Amino acid sequence: MLAEKYILKDTVVYKKLSISFSSFDNFFKLNPLRWFAVWTMVISGRNVAIHLENRWIYWDWNSFSLYVLFALLLSSFIDFIFNTKINKNVNQSIYVDQLKMFIYGFVLFFIGANPINISFDLLFFGLPYILFFLNGNFIWKISLEIFNSSKLQRKKLSFFLVPAIICTFFASLIGFINDDPMISTVSAVFLPFPIVAISFSPAIRHLQRCRMYVVFIPAMFLSMRYPWFLTIILPLFLFSRYYHYFTQGNVVPTLKVNESNRDIIK
Numbered sequence: 001m002l003a004e005k006y007i008l009k010d011t012v013v014y015k016k017l018s019i020s021f022s023s024f025d026n027f028f029k030l031n032p033l034r035w036f037a038v039w040t041m042v043i044s045g046r047n048v049a050i051h052l053e054n055r056w057i058y059w060d061w062n063s064f065s066l067y068v069l070f071a072l073l074l075s076s077f078i079d080f081i082f083n084t085k086i087n088k089n090v091n092q093s094i095y096v097d098q099l100k101m102f103i104y105g106f107v108l109f110f111i112g113a114n115p116i117n118i119s120f121d122l123l124f125f126g127l128p129y130i131l132f133f134l135n136g137n138f139i140w141k142i143s144l145e146i147f148n149s150s151k152l153q154r155k156k157l158s159f160f161l162v163p164a165i166i167c168t169f170f171a172s173l174i175g176f177i178n179d180d181p182m183i184s185t186v187s188a189v190f191l192p193f194p195i196v197a198i199s200f201s202p203a204i205r206h207l208q209r210c211r212m213y214v215v216f217i218p219a220m221f222l223s224m225r226y227p228w229f230l231t232i233i234l235p236l237f238l239f240s241r242y243y244h245y246f247t248q249g250n251v252v253p254t255l256k257v258n259e260s261n262r263d264i265i266k
Helices: 002-006 012-028 032-051 066-086 094-113 120-140 144-148 154-177 181-190 192-199 204-225 227-248
Strands: none
Touching: 002 227, 012 227, 032 066, 032 094, 032 120, 032 181, 032 204, 032 227, 066 094, 094 120, 120 154, 120 181, 120 204, 144 204, 154 181, 154 192, 154 204, 181 192, 181 204, 192 204, 204 227
């Protein structure tokens, strides 16, 4: 990021911009970084609904509509309610948590697909997208803080990574059976990341890549069919980076691994 390179911390310009960006604190209380995954799930629903009519759709600007805009806004509001009211119990069973996320994934998917289009085909074609959504939840349940412990055990990672690998594999397999090039390819491209994370000695950089690309890969693939989606997520991505840099001194979100944690933790 150019600002990180040319506008250094503790400079007058940095402090002035910090004050300006602080005015967006209330907006970031909505936790907009979650919207990347939420919106991707919503557009996945839209993608399946269109795919059932035309499998060969590609780079279609005309697929955007007022309903899509409404669906994105509605899903953002629902996510705020879900995250602050429904899913705030950090001590709940992992099975209850995954059940919630399974239902929540279907809700987001159907918002994007439009409930009036509900059918058995929509349900079956949507299943691999839900599995991939669960896969992301498994991976984000692994805190990076566990790498600060000298007693890190592989089984702590395996508890979440093994189900993530299984979900990813079946998402790709079902997508292939459905002749759905989107989810089958997305899952196949992502699958090596959790496999590497569990196969090699535990390292923070492996998990960081899993966490970054479980959202980045489907978002970019969907943008190849629906380029207008890129014009929505890219401004949020850039604005969030500048906000966090000028208010907290960190560049978030990022596609870089933590260079200060290169050593493998055994």
